[in-house]
Every structure is written in C-alpha cells, then in structure tokens.
Amino acid sequence: MTPFKLTEELVAEIKLLIYNQEDVQLEGLLNEVHYADVAEIINELAAEEATYLIKLLDSDKTSDVLTEVDDDLREAILGNLSSKEIAEELEELDTDDAVDIIAELSEERQQEVISNIEDEEHKEEIKELLKYAEDTAGGLMAKELVKVYDTWTVAGCLRRIRGQAEEVTRVHSVYVVNKQDELVGRLSLKDLIVAKNEKKIADIYISNVDYVNVEDNVEDVAKVMSKYDLEAIPVVDNSKTLLGRITIDDIVDVLKEEADKDYQLAAGITQDVEADDSIIELTRARLPWLFLGLVGGVGAFLIMEGFQDTFNKYAVLFFFTPLIAAMAGNVGVQSSAIIVQGLANDDVKGSINRRLIKEMLLAALNGTILALFLFFFVWVTKGDVNTAFAISASLVVVIIVAGLIGTFVPLFLNKQGIDPAIATGPFITTSNDIFGILIYFWIAKMVLGI
The missing domain is CATH 3.10.580.10 (CBS-domain)
Structure with missing residues (x-):
C-alpha cells in the first residue's frame, strides 16, 4: 500500500469539486481513503468546505474523521451541523470518542444531541460517561468490551x-x-x-x-x-x-497532550496554544513569563547597581557577568529537566536530602572543571591571579547553587501538587540569573577586598 501524501494539487482539486458540488466525484475520490487521511485533507479546508464533506460522506467514516481534525475546525464543523446530524455521527463512534466530541458542546446542545440518539443503550452509556471528570479513568474509558x-x-x-x-x-x-x-x-x-x-x-x-x-x-x-x-x-x-x-490509543493521546503541555511550560507558555491561535490568545499564554523575565532583568540591574564601586575598580568583572548568568541558567535548567523527567517516569525515589547532596557533588565536580579552564583563561588574558581566582571561585559556587535550585524547585512543586514542568522554563532561568549575579559580585568583592 502506497503511503498517503497530501499535496497542494489534491487540496486544490477537492476545493474545486466542492465549489462545483461534484458529489459523485468527491465520493469516488475519498471513499477509499483512510479516515485519518481524510482528516488531514479537511484540516486544509475552510469550515464551510469541511462541513460540506462531512455531510456528503457516510457517517461510518466521517465520525472517525471528526475525532482526528483540529479542535478549532471541529468546533466550527459542529456549529454547522444540526443536533440530529451530530447524533448520527456519534452513533457510529465508540462511547469514549463520542463523549470527547459531545463534551465540546454547550450543556443545552448536549441535551439536544443526546435526545436525537436512537440507540438507547448507546445513549445511556454516553450520559454515564459524561458524569466523570476529563482527567480521570472514567473520563477516558469506553463502555465497549x-x-x-x-x-x-x-x-x-x-x-x-x-x-x-x-x-x-x-x-x-x-x-x-x-x-x-x-x-x-x-x-x-x-x-x-x-x-x-x-x-x-x-x-x-x-x-x-x-x-x-x-x-x-x-x-x-x-x-x-x-x-x-x-x-x-x-x-x-x-x-x-x-x-x-x-x-492504548487513548493513553497515547494522553501522553502526547501531557508532553505538549510540559514542552510549552518549559518554554514559558502558560496555556495550551497552537501556532494558528489568535494574537490575543498567544499573548495571554506568553506574556506572564515574559513579564517574569522583565522583573528578573530589573532585579539583576538593581543588584549590579549596588556593586558599582566594584565595577569602578575592577571593570573586567562586568564583562564576565553574562557568562556567570548563562552558566547559572544552563545548570539550573539541566538539573530541573532531569528531575522533571524522572518524576514523569516515576523514577525519582528516596529522600530529597539525598537527591540534593548528589546534585551538589555533581555540580561541584562540573563547576571545578569549568572553573579551572576559566581561571587560566582570565589569568593569561588579564595577567591578574586575584581577579582570575575571584571569577573562577564565583563560578563554582554559582553552579552548585544553580544545581541545588534546579533540583529542589521541581521536587517541591511536585510535593505541592503543582506541575513540576514549570520549573524547567523561564522560572528557573530567571531565578538562577539573579542568584548567580548576586553570588558572583559578593564573592568577587570578598576575594578582591573591595
């Protein structure tokens, strides 16, 4: 069997056939196409064109198509269908898939659709499943067995x-x-x-x-x-x-949705959004973390301003500030990502203290290796042992603290029932940037005797 391939020519042909209402040709073209491939085609159509195809093709295929199309398009299609037409689609679906679709309707529309389902057993099973919360086994199960x-x-x-x-x-x-x-x-x-x-x-x-x-x-x-x-x-x-x-197919969908959500949280997006969403929706999802980054930047500015005398005497410290902040952020994200992944896979066991000690030792080892390289670089380029020691010693401490924060925060959030994936994004990066800069200048000031 040759794999299906969606092309611009095929989409254009289908659009033209819909425009000319060439129903026989459309049915001949799509009846033998797998419902998942039909859904891929429909995702490229306008809502009115998609609705035309849903009404044209048999419900035993279009019911499955509706489960595969994009959420926003499905919402538009359902809005164009009568309650009876939606009921006919649901009659062809397993109860779990039927509930997923009907749950997207308003309560009033749900009642209208359910009243139009002719199979009494199917109707009662759908009504039963609607009682369960979406994130529970009851909300995911099917009655067919x-x-x-x-x-x-x-x-x-x-x-x-x-x-x-x-x-x-x-x-x-x-x-x-x-x-x-x-x-x-x-x-x-x-x-x-x-x-x-x-x-x-x-x-x-x-x-x-x-x-x-x-x-x-x-x-x-x-x-x-x-x-x-x-x-x-x-x-x-x-x-x-x-x-x-x-x-298993339902569980795969759950894992995919959870992975998408965690990925967006790690990127600093607080809501479930897609690239095609409106500018307002995308702004609402991104702005909170961007604002946190702005606050973090202001905090870093205030810290650096408090060490102005240090800058005046050792201007070279200023040029290594981005390096320290970047290393703090990177180490924090690495540590938190490992913990979040372990929590997701249920691999993180034992006491928090033991986990923190292990991370501290790991960070100390990595920090020492990196600091040795940085020490010789600063010493050779600037010719000042004290400055080289101050910067490299700061790097070791900053990496240790960043590793501890990156480990502790997701564990703490998980204990509080908060999604720990939030700790792999801008939250960790911003907090470690601030702590990193503060530790950097504080240690440098002590070592250089300013």
Whole structure:
C-alpha cells in the first residue's frame, strides 16, 4: 500500500469539486481513503468546505474523521451541523470518542444531541460517561468490551462473545465477572479455544488481572499501562464492579497532550496554544513569563547597581557577568529537566536530602572543571591571579547553587501538587540569573577586598 501524501494539487482539486458540488466525484475520490487521511485533507479546508464533506460522506467514516481534525475546525464543523446530524455521527463512534466530541458542546446542545440518539443503550452509556471528570479513568474509558460470566460454559461463552465482539472495534481482552458484575479475572483466547465445550469459565480463567479505579488520574493509568505493557486495562468502581476499559490509543493521546503541555511550560507558555491561535490568545499564554523575565532583568540591574564601586575598580568583572548568568541558567535548567523527567517516569525515589547532596557533588565536580579552564583563561588574558581566582571561585559556587535550585524547585512543586514542568522554563532561568549575579559580585568583592 502506497503511503498517503497530501499535496497542494489534491487540496486544490477537492476545493474545486466542492465549489462545483461534484458529489459523485468527491465520493469516488475519498471513499477509499483512510479516515485519518481524510482528516488531514479537511484540516486544509475552510469550515464551510469541511462541513460540506462531512455531510456528503457516510457517517461510518466521517465520525472517525471528526475525532482526528483540529479542535478549532471541529468546533466550527459542529456549529454547522444540526443536533440530529451530530447524533448520527456519534452513533457510529465508540462511547469514549463520542463523549470527547459531545463534551465540546454547550450543556443545552448536549441535551439536544443526546435526545436525537436512537440507540438507547448507546445513549445511556454516553450520559454515564459524561458524569466523570476529563482527567480521570472514567473520563477516558469506553463502555465497549467483551465480558463473560464465570458461571458460563465454554460453548455458551463462545456464542455470546461473537455477539459482543460485533460492537467492539478491537478485542484486546476478555474480562470475567461474577454474578454481581465484579471483575474476577481475564480469559485467554487460547485457553478458551482449546477447552472442552462443557467446561465452566470458572475453571479456566486467569485470576491475575490488572485494573484501575474509575476515579484514578489518567497519568496514573498511563504509568500502570506503560509499566506492564498493556494494550488495554479494565476500569472498576470501589466495589470492583466492571465499568469499562481503556485502550492504548487513548493513553497515547494522553501522553502526547501531557508532553505538549510540559514542552510549552518549559518554554514559558502558560496555556495550551497552537501556532494558528489568535494574537490575543498567544499573548495571554506568553506574556506572564515574559513579564517574569522583565522583573528578573530589573532585579539583576538593581543588584549590579549596588556593586558599582566594584565595577569602578575592577571593570573586567562586568564583562564576565553574562557568562556567570548563562552558566547559572544552563545548570539550573539541566538539573530541573532531569528531575522533571524522572518524576514523569516515576523514577525519582528516596529522600530529597539525598537527591540534593548528589546534585551538589555533581555540580561541584562540573563547576571545578569549568572553573579551572576559566581561571587560566582570565589569568593569561588579564595577567591578574586575584581577579582570575575571584571569577573562577564565583563560578563554582554559582553552579552548585544553580544545581541545588534546579533540583529542589521541581521536587517541591511536585510535593505541592503543582506541575513540576514549570520549573524547567523561564522560572528557573530567571531565578538562577539573579542568584548567580548576586553570588558572583559578593564573592568577587570578598576575594578582591573591595
């Protein structure tokens, strides 16, 4: 199969066909194209053109397309569709995907759409899932799964599985429950196939099964699935009643969203924004950290102004100020990035004090190596041992302090329930710049006896 490639010529052709309302040609062109590729095409169209295609193509394809298009475009498309048309799209989707779409509508519109869903079971499942918070296992799970009772025989189980599997896109696992619908285990398809027809499921199911609670945070769910290499995991309530399942594709979306958010936080962007967002939205996301940088710059100015006498006697110190500030910022970001990554992967264990001591020793080693190079450079170029010692000694202390700040801040934020990724961006850089400059001039003043 040749990989799909979106070209300007193809987009132009589709736009022209839409303009001329050449429905037969459009259907012939797109019916055999994968829904993800159709979504890629639609992302290049105006909202009215995209809506035209959604209404033209069959719902069994366009429903999946709607889950893949950009958020802003999907919002515009949904605004152009009637409640009945949206309901027809949702009928073709698994409950988790249907809830993701309907959750973007106003409460009033949600009720209108739900009332137009003809499949009563599908409707009730969507209404149930809407009750769960978006960042919980309940907000991520789908109701579609294959469930069997431990009292069934193998023959009866196989008949019922065939019926259930028709409603499930992918059968990752078969879950076993008791009469109270409590999860008791899982079923190996191999064991099911080779077992005798009259044998009871209670005799062949595997009691060891991983599961998550419906109220668990999605990040915790992702960690469990990653740790045990699971393609799907069942979701239960406090009574261990089986409620649904979460599949790996949903977890990949969660990890991607979290990575995007952390990357933006590290870059000093406080909101989830995209390149195509409005200038106002982009400004709101960027301005807070830019303002923090401005405050940090003013703070550095005030510190340097307080050491004006030092500048007057040793002007050479001024020229090394950017180097000290840059090293403080770089070391701080390196330390915080390692800690944030470790926290995300659940690899940071043990006491904070032990972690700080390790980082202090590491920073001291790196600082000493760099300071030796800087000492000889200043000594050779300026011919003053005292000045060279003052600058290089300052560098060692600055690197140690920056490493400690970069390690402590994300650990502290994590303890307080704040996303530690915020510590890898301008916050760490600015704070270390200020501390670095203050330490630099203070040590230089002491060593040079000013």
